[in-house]
Structure formats: C-alpha cells, structure tokens
Amino acid sequence: MSSPEQLGAPVPVQLVTPSGEVAQNEATDELRPYVDALGDEQLEALHRDMVLTRRFDAEGAALARQGQLALWVPSHGQEGAQVGVAHAMRPQDHVFPSYREHAVVMARGVDPVDVLRLLRGHTHGGWVPAEHQNVHVYTLVIGSQTLHATGLAMGLTLDGRAGTGDVERDEAVVSFFGDGATSQGDVSEALVFAASFQAPELFFLQNNHWAISVPVSRQSRTPLVDRAGGFGVPGTQIDGNDVLASYAVSRRDLDAARTGGGPRFIEALTYRIGAHTSSDDPTKYRTDDELQGWIARDPITRFEAYLRARGASEAFFTGLATEAADLGSDVRRRTLALRDPEVGLMFDHVYSEPHPLMTEQKQWLASYEAGFGDPSDAPEGGRR
Amino acid sequence: MTGTVQPAATTAAPTPDSPSTTPMPLGKAIGAGLREAMRRDPRVLLMGEDIGTLGGVFRVTEGLQAEFGEQRVIDTPLAESGIVGTAIGLAMGGFRPVVEIQFDGFIYPGFDQITSQLAKLTNRHEGALSMPVVIRVPYGGHIGAVEHHQESPEAYFAHTAGLRVVSPSTPHDAYWMIQEAIASDDPVMFFEPKSRYWPKGEVDLTQPGVPLHASRVVRTGTEVTLLGHGAMVSVLLQAAEIAAAEGVSVEVVDLRSLSPVDYGPILESVRKTGRLVVAQEAPGFVSVGSEIAATVAEKAFYTLEAPVLRVSGFDTPFPPAKLETLYLPDADRVLEAVDRALAY
Numbered sequence: 263m264s265s266p267e268q269l270g271a272p273v274p275v276q277l278v279t280p281s282g283e284v285a286q287n288e289a290t291d292e293l294r295p296y297v298d299a300l301g302d303e304q305l306e307a308l309h310r311d312m313v314l315t316r317r318f319d320a321e322g323a324a325l326a327r328q329g330q331l332a333l334w335v336p337s338h339g340q341e342g343a344q345v346g347v348a349h350a351m352r353p354q355d356h357v358f359p360s361y362r363e364h365a366v367v368m369a370r371g372v373d374p375v376d377v378l379r380l381l382r383g384h385t386h387g388g389w390v391p392a393e394h395q396n397v398h399v400y401t402l403v404i405g406s407q408t409l410h411a412t413g414l415a416m417g418l419t420l421d422g423r424a425g426t427g428d429v430e431r432d433e434a435v436v437s438f439f440g441d442g443a444t445s446q447g448d449v450s451e452a453l454v455f456a457a458s459f460q461a462p463e464l465f466f467l468q469n470n471h472w473a474i475s476v477p478v479s480r481q482s483r484t485p486l487v488d489r490a491g492g493f494g495v496p497g498t499q500i501d502g503n504d505v506l507a508s509y510a511v512s513r514r515d516l517d518a519a520r521t522g523g524g525p526r527f528i529e530a531l532t533y534r535i536g537a538h539t540s541s542d543d544p545t546k547y548r549t550d551d552e553l554q555g556w557i558a559r560d561p562i563t564r565f566e567a568y569l570r571a572r573g574a575s576e577a578f579f580t581g582l583a584t585e586a587a588d589l590g591s592d593v594r595r596r597t598l599a600l601r602d603p604e605v606g607l608m609f610d611h612v613y614s615e616p617h618p619l620m621t622e623q624k625q626w627l628a629s630y631e632a633g634f635g636d637p638s639d640a641p642e643g644g645r646r
Numbered sequence: 647m648t649g650t651v652q653p654a655a656t657t658a659a660p661t662p663d664s665p666s667t668t669p670m671p672l673g674k675a676i677g678a679g680l681r682e683a684m685r686r687d688p689r690v691l692l693m694g695e696d697i698g699t700l701g702g703v704f705r706v707t708e709g710l711q712a713e714f715g716e717q718r719v720i721d722t723p724l725a726e727s728g729i730v731g732t733a734i735g736l737a738m739g740g741f742r743p744v745v746e747i748q749f750d751g752f753i754y755p756g757f758d759q760i761t762s763q764l765a766k767l768t769n770r771h772e773g774a775l776s777m778p779v780v781i782r783v784p785y786g787g788h789i790g791a792v793e794h795h796q797e798s799p800e801a802y803f804a805h806t807a808g809l810r811v812v813s814p815s816t817p818h819d820a821y822w823m824i825q826e827a828i829a830s831d832d833p834v835m836f837f838e839p840k841s842r843y844w845p846k847g848e849v850d851l852t853q854p855g856v857p858l859h860a861s862r863v864v865r866t867g868t869e870v871t872l873l874g875h876g877a878m879v880s881v882l883l884q885a886a887e888i889a890a891a892e893g894v895s896v897e898v899v900d901l902r903s904l905s906p907v908d909y910g911p912i913l914e915s916v917r918k919t920g921r922l923v924v925a926q927e928a929p930g931f932v933s934v935g936s937e938i939a940a941t942v943a944e945k946a947f948y949t950l951e952a953p954v955l956r957v958s959g960f961d962t963p964f965p966p967a968k969l970e971t972l973y974l975p976d977a978d979r980v981l982e983a984v985d986r987a988l989a990y
Contacts, residue, residue: 385772386766386769386770387770387771387772390771390774390775391738391771391774391775392774398738399770399771401763403758403762403763406731406758406759406762406763408731409727409728409730409731409732409734409735409759410731410732410734410735410738410763411735412731412732412735413731413732413733413734413735413736413737413738413739414735414736414738414739415735416732416735416736417735417736417738417739417740417741418739420691420717420741421739421740447725447727447755448727448728448731448758448759451723451725451727451728451731452728452731452732454723454725454728455722455723455725455728455732458723607772610772610773611768611769611771611772611773612768612769612807612808613768613808613810613832614768614773614776614777614831614832615830615831615832617906618906619906
C-alpha cells in the first residue's frame with residue numbers, strides 16, 4: 263500500500279525546525295509577522311502551556327493506573343498543535359473539542375480537574391461553556407461535534423457576530439477532530455454545510471497517524487488536507503509539533519474566517535506518543551522505530567531549544583518545572599477529594615422542563631433506598 | 647411550563663356574531679402554526695430539504711420563505727445528520743430551529759445526532775444548556791408511496807430519554823401543538839400524520855385547548871376504550887361509529903403525546919369501561935402501544951375485564967403499497983379486537 267507521501271503530499275508549514283532553529287522557506291515569509299508580533303512573555307506562555315499540559319497528562323495516566331480514573335486519554339506529543347491554535351484564538355471565539363484537547367481547554371481556563379471528573383465517572387460534561395471562554399464540553403462520538411460547531415458558526419453569521427471585518431469583535435469557531443474522524447460522515451457534512459453557508463469556522467485536524475490501532479493510510483489514500491479543497495474550503499498542512507506554525511497559521515485562518523472569508527482547514531501532522539487511552543496497548547500495532555522518530559520531533563524539546571537560543575532565562579525553566587510539579591500534586595489532591603455526585607444528577611437534567619417519568623422514578627428510587635432496613639415500608643402494589 | 651402558547655395578540659377573539667373556528671387542512675394548519683411561531687419569536691428558524699422555494703414536498707412551509715426570508719427558512723444541503731447537527735449548534739447559539747425531515751424513512755441518517763447528541767446535551771451539561779429544537783417528521787401510511795415513505799418510527803424516539811414525542815390528529819391540534827412544541831425548551835419530535843395532511847377540520851385560532859402533553863377523550867362511550875395517535879384516531883372514530891350502529895358503546899382517546907404519556911385520561915377511561923384496545927400503524931413489537939398496554943395492566947389491573955389488546959402494523963417492513971391496506975389497521979381490524987375484548 264502506498265503512503266500518502268508517495269502520492270505527492272504537500273510540504274507542511276514549519277517555522278521552527280525539530281532542533282529548535284528558525285525555519286526559512288517560502289511559506290514562512292507570509293507567516294513570520296504573526297510570530298514577530300509575539301513578545302518574550304507570549305512566547306514563554308506557549309511553552310508554559312505545553313509543559314503544564316504534559317505534566318497534567320502524566321498525572322492523569324498515573325491516576326488511571328492507580329484505579330482512580332475509569333479512563334485516561336493522553337495528549338502527550340500533541341501539545342504543540344493544541345497550544346498553538348489555542349493561543350491563536352481570540353477571547354470571543356468558540357471551541358468544540360473532541361476528547362484529547364487538554365491543552366486547548368486548559369489554555370482557555372477550564373480546570374483540569376473538571377476533565378478528570380468526566381474520566382472518573384462524576385459527570386458526562388464537566389463545565390459550562392458560557393462560563394469557560396466558550397469552550398464546549400468533550401464529545402466522545404467521533405466527529406459529531408464538528409456539526410455543532412458549524413451550526414453555531416452559521417448562527418454567528420445570521421446574528422451579525424461575524425463577518426463585519428473587525429477582528430477584535432468578529433467571532434469564529436474552532437472544531438477539533440482527528441484523522442480517524444475524517445472518515446465519519448458527520449465531518450464531511452460539516453464541511454459541506456460550512457462551505458455552503460460560508461461559516462466562520464476553522465476545522466482543526468490533528469493527524470496523529472493512528473485511530474486507535476488503525477493507521478491513517480486506512481482512512482485516506484490522499485493527504486487529508488487535500489480533501490478540504492474538494493469541499494471548497496482552503497486547507498493548509500502544518501508541522502503539528504511546531505507550536506509557532508500552529509499559532510501563525512491558525513491566527514491567519516481564524517481571522518480570515520471571522521471576517522467573512524468562509525471556513526478554513528488545517529491539518530496538523532503530529533503523533534500520539536502515548537496510548538490511545540489507558541485501555542490501549544500501542545506496542546501491538548506500531549513499531550518502536552516509528553515512535554522514536556516522533557519523539558525526536560517532540561514539540562516541547564524543540565521549543566525549549568528555540569527559547570534558549572533566543573535568550574530565555576534558566577530561571578524561567580526552573581520556575582516552570584516547579585509550577586508543573588505543583589499542578590500535578592494539586593490535581594491529584596483535588597481529584598482524590600472529589601465526592602460522588604448526588605443521585606439527583608441522574609434524573610434532574612434529562613429535560614429542561616418538568617417530566618412526569620423523571621419525577622416518578624426519582625421518587626421511587628428514593629423510597630426504595632429508604633426502604634432498606636425497614637420491612638414495614640413495602641412497595642405499593644400486590645394489595646387489593 | 648412546557649409549550650405554553652397564548653393566542654396571537656393580533657387574532658380577534660370570537661364574538662357571538664363571528665364564527666370562532668376556521669376550516670383548514672392539517673398540513674396548512676401546521677404551516678399557519680409555524681407562521682405564528684415565527685412572527686412571535688425572531689429566534690425561530692426553519693431548516694430542511696426543499697422547504698424554502700418549494701415550500702416542502704408536502705407544501706407545509708409554503709409561503710414562509712417569502713414572508714421571513716432565506717435566513718429564517720433555510721434550504722439545507724441534502725444531509726439529515728448535517729441538518730440535525732447544525733440545528734443543535736444553532737440552538738447552542740440561542741436559536742430555536744424547527745427541522746423538517748422530508749419523509750419518515752429518511753430520518754435514520756440523522757438518528758445519531760438526534761439520540762446521542764440532541765437528546766443528551768441538556769443532561770450532559772447538567773441543565774446549563776437547553777435544546778429547543780423541533781424535528782418535524784411526516785409519517786405513516788395510506789398514501790400508496792414507495793419504500794421508506796410510509797413508515798412509523800416513533801417508538802425509537804419515545805424510547806430515548808431526553809426527547810419529547812408528540813403527534814397531532816386534527817388540524818386544530820396541529821396548529822397549536824406545533825407552536826407549543828416550538829415554545830418548549832426541550833427537543834420535541836413532532837410526528838405529522840401525512841395521510842391527514844389534506845382533509846379539512848375546524849381550527850379555533852383563539853383557544854389551544856389541552857396542553858401539549860395531554861391525552862384527550864375525543865368520543866365518550868362505556869364498554870370499550872380505544873386508544874391511538876395521529877392518523878389512527880380517525881380510524882378509531884370510524885370504528886366507534888360502526889360499533890355504535892351495532893349497539894356497542896366505545897370511548898376513543900387521542901394519545902397526542904407519546905412521550906411523556908399522559909396516563910390520567912387513559913386510566914380514567916379504562917376504569918370506566920374495563921377494556922382497552924391500543925391501535926397504531928407502527929409494528930407492535932417493542933412499540934409505544936406495547937408500553938402503554940403494560941403500564942395500564944399494572945395500574946388498572948383490578949378494573950380490567952379483559953387483557954389490554956393491541957392492533958398494530960405487522961412486524962414486517964412496511965410492504966409495497968399494493969399491500970398497505972392489509973398491513974395498516976383499519977376499522978375492521980380494530981373492531982375484531984373490540985369483539986375479542988368484549989368476549990372476556
């Protein structure tokens with residue numbers, strides 16, 4: 263089977279090489295100004311979010327191994343793609359994550375413990391989008407959220423909240439999905455609707471090369487970025503382990519989408535260094551050679567080298583290491599202190615408005631539970 | 647409260663000198679109800695295939711795009727999952743989308759978005775997000791159409807927590823129930839009995855009558871209760887008429903709401919008659935009728951004089967149209983069950 267590369271793949275946009283040097287090529291000229299506009303503090307903030315997410319990831323994996331989570335979903339290796347686009351968003355933007363976007367949701371103010379509440383079995387959601395910089399909750403059915411993102415984006419246009427040309431005010435939507443999701447009909451339908459209604463949406467594909475155990479070559483015989491053009495959506499392939507490439511291309515595309523330019527598509531080439539989830543064993547389907555090749559392109563190591571070459575202080579890195587360690591212990595402490603949800607959680611929010619079955623069954627369960635230890639409190643029925 | 651709708655302020659109250667009702671076919675009544683809802687609330691949008699310029703394949707939305715524009719009556723790409731999924735996103739943005747599925751059998755490409763997303767999003771957000779989306783589904787047989795155009799898939803949706811499921815049987819109910827469904831903050835599956843789109847009935851534009859989720863006695867009787875929804879109600883009334891001519895007094899209850907079920911009037915009727923026949927076009931196995939039969943048996947056990955009987959479509963795929971009169975329960979099939987119930 264031929265790989266996408268053999269079929270004439272595009273050259274991914276790269277602003278920083280894997281060894282941390284500034285990349286010079288045709289594509290960088292247009293994008294360099296987006297990066298040049300970032301000061302030291304903003305560049306260090308990119309690094310900080312990547313490092314903190316990786317520390318959170320390690321803590322999540324440890325908690326899962328210790329039986330404290332039902333499931334852990336690692337993001338290790340994909341921090342560059344995620345932090346870049348997260349920082350490219352403007353405050354008024356909307357985010358529809360899949361379920362591996364820990365860096366994105368954390369960068370926009372979601373408490374990482376809320377992510378763990380989902381994976382520990384305390385909630386199906388975790389936070390209120392309107393109170394968390396329009397970050398929607400994780401969606402576990404592959405690709406479904408892309409249509410919700412498109413619908414919301416269509417509404418922004420209808421409401422005049424996009425397309426005025428004012429980047430400080432116009433809103434845009436980012437939908438996240440992976441290479442496996444590109445085979446789902448919903449992702450194609452989202453692209454059809456977004457193109458048809460010129461929705462202010464950025465489709466952000468993280469191609470981490472594996473949909474659990476199935477390689478991307480099973481999903482597509484063409485580079486996935488090429489599909490975007492078929493829908494009439496301009497697409498760009500980037501080095502997804504280059505946080506600056508992700509930032510610059512996302513910034514450009516989001517501002518184009520928000521100001522009336524229609525949807526955009528980014529394929530970030532990256533790699534899932536960890537397992538699909540804590541239930542997965544990637545050694546059964548991929549080689550160590552491949553893994554080592556991607557570890558050599560690690561987004562954090564690369565950006566640390568870049569920052570050091572620019573003169574970032576040792577104090578910054580040691581301070582960040584302490585902050586990350588503190589985050590890990592704080593997350594662990596607060597996760598273990600979580601109290602089980604009240605039983606009302608099961609019945610109280612199935613509908614927005616009162617519903618007789620919910621009321622009846624909640625009451626029945628309460629009386630059933632209360633009946634234990636009191637034989638005189640038998641259930642109704644069986645008596646004429 | 648669920649789906650509370652006041653008469654339009656512009657509608658003059660009936661006076662002793664003016665007729666209080668208007669004759670209207672059910673399809674037109676839904677269109678009129680949509681128009682009222684859109685005039686009342688600028689956040690109401692219509693979405694679907696061919697609903698704009700054409701007015702829908704059944705012309706239910708005829709004239710609405712001309713009145714409200716292409717941004718509120720949206721001809722979508724041909725993709726049911728896409729329509730429902732984007733309606734969800736629009737609802738997240740504060741709109742109240744009303745989606746038209748062109749035919750009953752075409753709903754399944756949208757099934758995942760309806761059952762895994764639309765139905766569950768309020769619960770997933772622990773009440774912080776409402777999903778005021780209405781899905782209109784023309785359903786049922788009697789129109790002699792090809793495969794996938796005559797089905798009754800309502801049980802799938804009644805089975806799904808988070809959805810409300812209703813079906814009007816008369817133009818009056820259709821006019822009011824569509825408005826009440828749109829006013830509901832929960833997702834509502836609105837099943838339109840397409841064989842009843844054309845016969846006219848009286849619509850009182852000033853009085854909604856019973857609430858959205860109420861069942862209602864539509865003919866009183868004493869010996870057997872017949873229960874059904876949508877197009878089946880007219881079959882039941884016909885059966886009751888024949889039974890009356892034969893000296894049997896039959897009560898007919900219009901279910902109206904399939905989820906939640908309003909058991910009050912049903913149980914009251916059964917306690918009076920002691921006999922219940924539940925009729926539906928849908929296959930009987932694991933159906934709404936089966937659920938109601940079981941619940942009535944539990945709640946009215948000591949007043950029943952006969953087992954609750956079901957009259958349903960057969961547990962086959964909907965047959966080619968030349969066989970539909972054998973498949974669909976008619977008055978004779980209902981009366982056969984009435985006879986069996988009375989034999990106990």
